[in-house]
Amino acid sequence: MTLRTQLYEEHVKLGAKIVPFAGWDMPVQYTSVKDEVLAIRNSAGVFDVSHMGEFFLEGTDAEAFADYLVTNDILSAPTGKAVYSPLCRENGTVIDDLIVYKLSPGRVLICVNASNIEKDFAWIKSKHVGFSCNLSDRSQDYSLVALQGPASFKILSTVVQDLPDLEYYSVHECGFGSKQVIVARTGYTGEDGFEIFGDHETIKSLWQKFMTLKVVPCGLAARDVLRLEVCYPLYGHELSDEVNPYDAGLGWTVKLAKPKFIGKDALAKKPVKFKLVKLLLEKGIPREGYPVLNAAREVIGAVTSGTMSVVLNKGIAFARINLDKAPADEVFLVDIRQKPYEAQLVKKPFVTGGHK
Amino acid sequence: MATNIPGNLKYTKEHEWALVDGSTVAIGITDFAQSALGDIVFLEVPEVGAEVKTGTTFGVVESIKSVSDLYSPVSGEVVAKNNDLESSPEKINEDAYGSWLIKVKVKNSSDLENLMSPEQYQEFCNSSH
Numbered sequence: 001m002t003l004r005t006q007l008y009e010e011h012v013k014l015g016a017k018i019v020p021f022a023g024w025d026m027p028v029q030y031t032s033v034k035d036e037v038l039a040i041r042n043s044a045g046v047f048d049v050s051h052m053g054e055f056f057l058e059g060t061d062a063e064a065f066a067d068y069l070v071t072n073d074i075l076s077a078p079t080g081k082a083v084y085s086p087l088c089r090e091n092g093t094v095i096d097d098l099i100v101y102k103l104s105p106g107r108v109l110i111c112v113n114a115s116n117i118e119k120d121f122a123w124i125k126s127k128h129v130g131f132s133c134n135l136s137d138r139s140q141d142y143s144l145v146a147l148q149g150p151a152s153f154k155i156l157s158t159v160v161q162d163l164p165d166l167e168y169y170s171v172h173e174c175g176f177g178s179k180q181v182i183v184a185r186t187g188y189t190g191e192d193g194f195e196i197f198g199d200h201e202t203i204k205s206l207w208q209k210f211m212t213l214k215v216v217p218c219g220l221a222a223r224d225v226l227r228l229e230v231c232y233p234l235y236g237h238e239l240s241d242e243v244n245p246y247d248a249g250l251g252w253t254v255k256l257a258k259p260k261f262i263g264k265d266a267l268a269k270k271p272v273k274f275k276l277v278k279l280l281l282e283k284g285i286p287r288e289g290y291p292v293l294n295a296a297r298e299v300i301g302a303v304t305s306g307t308m309s310v311v312l313n314k315g316i317a318f319a320r321i322n323l324d325k326a327p328a329d330e331v332f333l334v335d336i337r338q339k340p341y342e343a344q345l346v347k348k349p350f351v352t353g354g355h356k
Numbered sequence: 357m358a359t360n361i362p363g364n365l366k367y368t369k370e371h372e373w374a375l376v377d378g379s380t381v382a383i384g385i386t387d388f389a390q391s392a393l394g395d396i397v398f399l400e401v402p403e404v405g406a407e408v409k410t411g412t413t414f415g416v417v418e419s420i421k422s423v424s425d426l427y428s429p430v431s432g433e434v435v436a437k438n439n440d441l442e443s444s445p446e447k448i449n450e451d452a453y454g455s456w457l458i459k460v461k462v463k464n465s466s467d468l469e470n471l472m473s474p475e476q477y478q479e480f481c482n483s484s485h
Contacts, residue, residue: 033420034395221394221421285398285418308397308420337400337416 005050006143006200007207014217021220022115024051029219036222037229037310040189041351044149045218046210053117054142054197055124057108059133066100066108068131069124069262071245073255074100074108082169082186085253087112087120088263092244092271096120097235101171101184106133109171109182109197111144113235127262143203147210148193148218148226150354156183156194159209168192168356176206188223190230190353228316229309229351231278237288237305238276238318247274247320274320276304277345279332281315284341291335292319292343300325303334309350316350317343359481360387362453366468367477370427373453374471381430381468382456385417388481390452393419399445401426401457406434408460410467415457417448430467432460 003024011018016027027048029036039045057065067074072085079102087095096116101109112120121137128135147156157163160183161175171184181198196206211217224234233239238248244267245254254267279286286306291299301321309316317334333340365373371389375382390396398418408414408428415426436459441447448455462468472480 028421029394032395225420285423287423308418310420313397 003051005048006204007048007050007145010204010207010211011048011217014211016217016219019220022051022113024114026051027217027219029221030217033219033221033225034310036216036218037225039216040149040191040218040222040226041311042149043216044147044151044155044193045216045222046207047146047148047218047220047223048143048207049146049195050143050203051114052144053112053114053120053137053139054144055110055112055121056136056138057110057133058136059106061131062106062108062133063102065128065131065133066110067258068260069127070098070100071254071261071263071267072100073258074102075258077102079103079105080170080172082171082184084169086239086245086250087123088245088267090263090266092263092266093241094235094239094243094245094248095123095241097233097239097250099184099186101182103171103173103182111195111197115236141199142197143200144195144197145203145207145210146187146193146195147215148187148189149191152191152193155210155213155215159206159213176202181206185356187355188232189226190232190349190351190355191226192355224305225307225310228305228307228318229311229349230353231318231349233276233318234305238320243274243320244271246270246272247276249276273323274301275323275326277319277321277332278347278350279303279317279319279334279343280312280346280350281317281334281341281343283315284334284336285315286317286319286334286336286343292321293333293335293340294325294327295329295331295333297333297340298325299335300327311351359391359478360453361474361478361481363474365453365474366429366471367474367480368427368429368471369480370425372427372429374429374468375456376468379462379465380435380459381432381462382459383429384456385426385448385452386477387452390449393417393422393424395420396445396448399441399448399457401437402434404434404437408432408434408458410470417445426457428460429471430460430462430464432463434458435461
């Protein structure tokens with residue numbers, strides 16, 4: 001059985017092409033991927049991401065438990081901040097990547113990937129020992145939309161009550177009609193924007209409000225292009241149970257100075273096996289699974305995500321390279337249908353988003 | 357799904373069209389195909405002089421999110437290639453039937469008899485999608 005978000009009928013009405021994704025029937029595109037990507041880079045667009053999971057930690061030790069679960073530093077962040085982090089096992093491999101929102105003292109929201117809700121919750125529950133806080137999976141109770149693009153603040157401030165000019169990666173509860181919504185200045189596009197959590201009916205009204213304001217509805221295909229253009233990893237591609245944060249270029253999220261967290265001992269040894277690289281192709285479109293070659297045409301890794309960049313109109317990819325085969329001359333080729341295409345190693349994101 | 361199917365063409369099950377002009381056939385993808393693919397961003401077809409074979413792949417068309425093989429409706433030698441489309445593959449989205457990909461000199465005219473008529477293709481689109 002596939003699941004449907006509470007906005008499913010809205011997507012059908014808008015003529016979306018629906019595809020199965022992580023057990024859900026989700027809109028992959030409404031009109032054109034290109035137009036949807038450009039709407040978000042240039043003005044504003046909105047995604048239904050209600051399939052994602054919401055866990056709550058409530059009680060005195062909510063922050064301390066979150067801090068123990070993840071590699072990044074939750075305790076040092078002030079209340080009202082959001083923190084991105086991998087969730088790792090004792091051996092350092094990545095169970096999921098998630099965002100921890102510090103809503104108020106003793107109240108923490110964790111937003112996780114749709115495909116990992118059950119795995120994550122079982123893991124977190126198994127570690128919920130000796131911490132004085134309640135843990136609940138509220139994924140079924142919450143809908144989530146992401147309003148993204150440079151016009152987002154202007155639009156949202158006319159829709160919700162008393163929206164402060166939040167810092168990037170901050171969260172605040174605002175009124176919408178007679179209801180409360182959780183508004184976070186976060187997203188997965190590199191642009192300014194907000195993710196808004198609330199009960200199903202409230203988020204449905206919010207979505208409808210965005211539609212009357214002519215905000216462009218955007219599908220998962222545009223979302224994937226947007227995140228790859230700004231080089232955000234995606235679980236199941238750059239991240240998986242087989243790699244650790246260092247293998248995926250997320251060393252910056254591992255705070256070894258923290259006294260204690262799951263995976264610390266293993267990660268302290270920096271057990272790196274792979275290097276995640278960004279490749280730009282003048283010709284050809286790299287796709288997931290395509291082999292990556294060195295100058296001698298030996299396979300040294302594979303593409304983990306690839307697409308045509310809408311902004312650059314060039315092929316872009318993340319590729320996982322075996323560390324012991326990383327070429328010193330930095331010459332990379334991508335094997336596309338048995339033909340090698342030259343790829344340029346890029347150090348910065350392909351596209352610079354305009355987020356705060 | 358309502359779709360645009362010109363009466364003067366022949367069609368394959370893989371959603372290519374063929375325009376027969378004497379012993380030469382121009383080949384493209386149908387409106388149904390371009391619509392299903394979405395924004396087309398890359399096209400790879402064989403050079404003039406190459407041989408293509410009925411029912412086998414002769415190239416690929418890529419949208420932002422997908423790669424699709426192109427299947428030749430006929431066997432024969434490629435006698436022309438639409439170079440404009442390599443730099444502007446989005447023209448296929450704008451005008452699928454005005455955007456021929458390659459022209460092939462047909463080896464065996466019986467190939468043409470195995471292709472679908474516009475009516476058969478319409479029915480095929482209705483029943484399979």
